[in-house]
Amino acid sequence: MPSTAVIAPDQLRLSVAPMMDWTDTHCRVFHRLLAPHARLYTEMVHANAVIHGDRGRLLALDPVEHPVALQLGGSEPELLARAARLGAEAGFDEINLNCGCPSDRVQAGRFGACLMREPTLVAASVAAMVEACDVPVTVKCRLGVDDDHDYGRFRAFIDEVAAGGCRMFVVHARNAWLQGLSPKENREVPPLRYDWAYRLKRERPDLQVLVNGGIATAEEATAHLQHVEGAMLGRAAYHTPYLLHRLDVAWFGGELRSRAELLRALQPYVEAQLASGVFLKHITRHLLGLFAGERGGRAFRQVLSEGAHRPGADWSLVERALAVTESFAAPTAPSLPQASG
Known part of the structure; x- marks a missing residue:
């Protein structure tokens, strides 16, 4: 059956x-x-x-x-x-x-x-x-x-x-x-x-x-x-x-976390993957839209896109992208409708 x-x-x-x-x-x-x-x-x-x-x-x-x-x-x-x-x-x-x-x-x-x-x-x-x-x-x-x-x-x-x-x-x-x-x-x-x-x-x-x-x-x-x-x-x-x-x-439910906080929570995974031989570009290509629509979003994408393919690229590149992005003032995210049922 x-x-x-x-x-x-x-x-x-x-x-x-x-x-x-x-x-x-x-x-x-x-x-x-x-x-x-x-x-x-x-x-x-x-x-x-x-x-x-x-x-x-x-x-x-x-x-x-x-x-x-x-x-x-x-x-x-x-x-x-x-x-x-x-x-x-x-x-x-x-x-x-x-x-x-x-x-x-x-x-x-x-x-x-x-x-x-x-x-x-x-x-x-x-x-x-x-x-x-x-x-x-x-x-x-x-x-x-x-x-x-x-x-x-x-x-x-x-x-x-x-x-x-x-x-x-x-x-x-x-x-x-x-x-x-x-x-x-x-x-x-x-x-x-x-x-x-x-x-x-x-x-x-x-x-x-x-x-x-x-x-x-x-x-x-x-x-x-x-x-x-x-x-x-x-x-x-x-x-x-x-x-x-x-x-x-x-x-x-839960607490709304900032984009930077969420991304930094990914660091242990990224570093473990790098240690196993994965190239940074294979991970960071999925991160490029994290700051989409935010001031500094273009700079974030640019730093990652230009640097992730280079030999030896590591987590420091992500931090550099965040530092550039965080130099811009980010607007507050709007509230969202709640789900029912």
């Missing part, structure tokens, strides 16, 4: 989307410092890569990241099941199947958004993954592909996949255009229809539903909580990461 395990609701309220080339373990450790209660996601990893590739790199996971999900790509139930088992054994708290990525490479491999047209295959894949591992198996999907504008077809996809054992769906509330739009354009051009996700939650209250796509402000994120379990932030979390901290404090 399919698992009916659900994720604790307080772990779904705030999450950071899986983002290729961005949400690696260094990024996730930084985001965890900013948002202790957020659910974090890896970059999408193809099932074949997990099975045959460098698992030490692909499944890299720091203990502080929990709760954290592994997002898999693929369309072969047996391979997805093997990869899900390996992910669970590596310590991930959730295995998420990508049914939303529209890139040409993904389409050529018959996975990602094109799976929206194959609900029976997705359901079989989910059922195999549920059978193979003891953590929740979830799906991240779109509303449809190309000119599919039929809510009934979307709900039928959800229903069939749910019958395979998926209890939680992350709905990127746009269609994916498989031809004619780049992946970047697919994140911006197709219109957002959050109402489909809201309607799904009303009609299928036993399912957990998260909304993703186009969420740029605290007010927008908070508004979604009136309708679904959670808001998943993508580019806003990466380019303006302090938003994560402000939301975490507003929604879960």
Whole structure:
């Protein structure tokens, strides 16, 4: 029988989307410092890569990241099941199947958004993954592909996949255009229809539903909580990461910490990584937006960008960037709306 395990609701309220080339373990450790209660996601990893590739790199996971999900790509139930088992054994708290990525490479491999047209295959894949591992198996999907504008077809996809054992769906509330739009354009051009996700939650209250796509402000994120379990932030979390901290404090409580204090809390991790042979640039590239919108933010980015790639770059460069930034007077952060429910 399919698992009916659900994720604790307080772990779904705030999450950071899986983002290729961005949400690696260094990024996730930084985001965890900013948002202790957020659910974090890896970059999408193809099932074949997990099975045959460098698992030490692909499944890299720091203990502080929990709760954290592994997002898999693929369309072969047996391979997805093997990869899900390996992910669970590596310590991930959730295995998420990508049914939303529209890139040409993904389409050529018959996975990602094109799976929206194959609900029976997705359901079989989910059922195999549920059978193979003891953590929740979830799906991240779109509303449809190309000119599919039929809510009934979307709900039928959800229903069939749910019958395979998926209890939680992350709905990127746009269609994916498989031809004619780049992946970047697919994140911006197709219109957002959050109402489909809201309607799904009303009609299928036993399912957990998260909304993703186009969420740029605290007010927008908070508004979604009136309708679904959670808001998943993508580019806003990466380019303006302090938003994560402000939301975490507003929604879960705690004390608002300064950007500099949060960054200095990352020093032990950075120095441990440097000692293990990691180059500073691989970590600091995820920090560049910390002072976005603040006076001195450009100087902060400039110091890190120009210095992190140089041989021997170490934590002193981060301190230098902070010193330059702190020479500017920073405005007070505005208050945020409180979450309800």
